[in-house]
Amino acid sequence: HLVSVIELAKFISQLNPRLSITTLLMPSPLGPSPASAHTETVASTAPNVRFVHLPPVELTVNLQNAQPETLVSLCVERYKPLVSDHLRSLCASTKVSAFVIDLFCTTMIDVAAQLNIPTYVFFTSGAYLLSLLLHLPKLDAMISTEFVECTTNITIPGMPSLPPHDLLMPLKDRKNDAYRWMLYHSRKLHEIKGFLVNTFDDLQPRLADAVPQLVAGDGAGPTVLPVGPLLALDTNKGSDHECIQWLDDQPDGSVVFLCFGSLGALPDNQLREVARGLELSGQRFLWSARSRPPPGEMIQWRDANLEEVLPDGFLERTRDRGLVWPTWVPQVAILSHRSVGGFVSHCGWNSTLESVWFGVPLIAWPLFAEQRMNAFELVNDLGLAVGLKKESVEEDAFVRAEELERAVRQLMEGEEGEM
The missing domain is CATH 3.40.50.2000 (Glycogen Phosphorylase B;)
Known part of the structure; x- marks a missing residue:
C-alpha cells in the first residue's frame, strides 16, 4: 500500500x-x-x-x-x-x-x-x-x-x-x-x-x-x-530499460504484456504452461516471469532461471516476437508504450488503475488477496477484461495453455482489445 x-x-x-x-x-x-x-x-x-x-x-x-x-x-x-x-x-x-x-x-x-x-x-x-x-x-x-x-x-x-x-x-x-x-x-x-x-x-x-x-x-x-487514481506515473523511469528498447521496435498495439505484480509469482509448471500458451497464440509478447520462493520464505519475488524453467527451445522459437524478462520490469513505462495492446495481470488495484489510465485492456489472472474480486468486477461488471477459465475454484488453480491462447487471441484480435 x-x-x-x-x-x-x-x-x-x-x-x-x-x-x-x-x-x-x-x-x-x-x-x-x-x-x-x-x-x-x-x-x-x-x-x-x-x-x-x-x-x-x-x-x-x-x-x-x-x-x-x-x-x-x-x-x-x-x-x-x-x-x-x-x-x-x-x-x-x-x-x-x-x-x-x-x-x-x-x-x-x-x-x-x-x-x-x-x-x-x-x-x-x-x-x-x-x-x-x-x-x-x-x-x-x-x-x-x-x-x-x-x-x-x-x-x-x-x-x-x-x-x-x-x-x-x-x-x-x-x-x-x-x-x-x-x-x-x-x-x-x-x-x-x-x-x-x-x-x-x-x-x-x-x-x-x-x-x-x-x-x-x-x-x-x-x-x-x-481521490483516485493515485498512481506513481513517472513514465520516464525505466525508459532506458532493455524491455523498452525492445518495445520500440514493435508495431503499435501489437504486444501483450504479462506481469503479476511485486509479490506475484507462478509455480514452475505454470510458467511452462504460460510459455506454451504464448507460443500457440502466435502473438508478440513481453513477459516478466518470476519464480516462487522456496517453501517457508516470506519474500515472494525471485528471479526465474529461464533455461531451467521454460520448455526446451521456447526462447529460440519465439525470439523474433517475444521477450521474457526474469526479474523486475518498469511497468508504468511499459503500459504507456505505444506498442502494448494488452495486459495479462494479477488484477492488483494499482495495476488495474494503471491499465485503465493508459487505456490497455486486460486479461484477468488473479492470484491472492482481493484480486479475484477485482477480476470479477473487471470482467463481469465493467467489461474491461477478458476472463480466464481455471481448472478449479482454488486460489492456485492451473490455467491450461489452450485457455491462455484463447484469451490472448480474444484480447488482441477481437473487440475486447478496444478500451
Whole structure:
C-alpha cells in the first residue's frame, strides 16, 4: 500500500502547500517493500511532506504459519504506544487536523480518539472491496456456515452480488485468525469520520450511494471521497530499460504484456504452461516471469532461471516476437508504450488503475488477496477484461495453455482489445 500512501501525501501537499504532512512508516513483517526508495524521492521534492521511520518491533507469532493479514495486524497492534507518543508530540507543537490510516491500522482509531483527532481511512483498493468489508459484520451475523459453502452469490448492498469463491482469501476460512482480524477491521471501519478511496466516479460510480447504505448508525454518515487514481506515473523511469528498447521496435498495439505484480509469482509448471500458451497464440509478447520462493520464505519475488524453467527451445522459437524478462520490469513505462495492446495481470488495484489510465485492456489472472474480486468486477461488471477459465475454484488453480491462447487471441484480435 506504500506507493498509494506516498501519492496521497503528494496529492494533499500540492492541493495546499501550507499543510504539513507527517507520514509514520512501520517496517513490514513481510519483508522490505520495493517501493521504499520512493519515499526518499518524495521527501526531496515535497518539503512539506515528512516521513518518520518507526523502529522495528518484536513479534512472537510464528511467521511461517500466520497469514499476511494476521502478521500485519499483530505488527500494527504492537506499534500503538509508539504511534501514540508521536501523535501526542505533534499535538504539543501544532494543530493536528486529521489522522489518516490504512485499513490494517484501524486499531489506531482508539489512539486518535483519546486526542480528539478525527480519523479517516485511506482505502488503497476499490469501492467493491470497501463495500464488502463494511457489510461483513452483517454477513458474519446472518450466515452461520463458511461463506464458500453458500449456494448463491453473496449480496452486497449497492454493489454487484459476488460468487462465494471470488471472496478475498481471508474470508474463506472463518476459523482462521486472518478472518477474525478482517472482521475486527470491518467493525472498526464503522467508527471513522470518512473514507478516502483510491478510485474515481467514472470507474466505480456506485461508491457514493453504496457506503451510506452500509454504515451503521444514525446521522449524516461518513464522508466518502473518491481521490483516485493515485498512481506513481513517472513514465520516464525505466525508459532506458532493455524491455523498452525492445518495445520500440514493435508495431503499435501489437504486444501483450504479462506481469503479476511485486509479490506475484507462478509455480514452475505454470510458467511452462504460460510459455506454451504464448507460443500457440502466435502473438508478440513481453513477459516478466518470476519464480516462487522456496517453501517457508516470506519474500515472494525471485528471479526465474529461464533455461531451467521454460520448455526446451521456447526462447529460440519465439525470439523474433517475444521477450521474457526474469526479474523486475518498469511497468508504468511499459503500459504507456505505444506498442502494448494488452495486459495479462494479477488484477492488483494499482495495476488495474494503471491499465485503465493508459487505456490497455486486460486479461484477468488473479492470484491472492482481493484480486479475484477485482477480476470479477473487471470482467463481469465493467467489461474491461477478458476472463480466464481455471481448472478449479482454488486460489492456485492451473490455467491450461489452450485457455491462455484463447484469451490472448480474444484480447488482441477481437473487440475486447478496444478500451
